[in-house]
Amino acid sequence: MLQAVIANRWLMLAVALVTGALIAYVVARTPKPETPIDVAVPAQLSAAATQGAEIFAANCQKCHGPNAAGSNQGPPLVHRVYEPNHHADISFERAVEFGVKAHHWRFGDMPPVSGVSKDQISLVVQYVRELQRANGIQ
Secondary structure (H helix, E strand, C coil), X not given: CHHHHHHHHHHHHHHHHHHHHHHHHHHHHCCCCCCCCCCCCCCXXXXXXXXXXXXXXXXXXXXXXXXXXXXXXXCXXXXXXXXXXXXXXXXXXXXXXXXXXXXXXXXXXXXXXXXXXXXXXXXXXXXHHHHHHHCCCC
């Protein structure tokens, strides 16, 4: 009986150590770009993206920085993490409407953004996508 208790304690210790090492590895591998990053802005944006830039400046820039380059409060959106095949356009809509738990970056959770309509979000997404394309993110 005593041997079983000791064996269980060693097993629990081993599991705790492996879990701790795994968590440390994941945290160390979490992207943390220097923000803001350099973002090339296209010489000309579409009409929709131009409107989106204005909406972005009023509602998103405080955290995501000018031209979606990131800041010390939020990640850059002109980053491969947000390329369309990883974060579809609806991801942006859901993030604005419901907020989002931190899962790629160490900036903390994003709260919902009130007062921005779905049509306005679509314009912001158009702006971000045009910035991404100008920076080689397809």
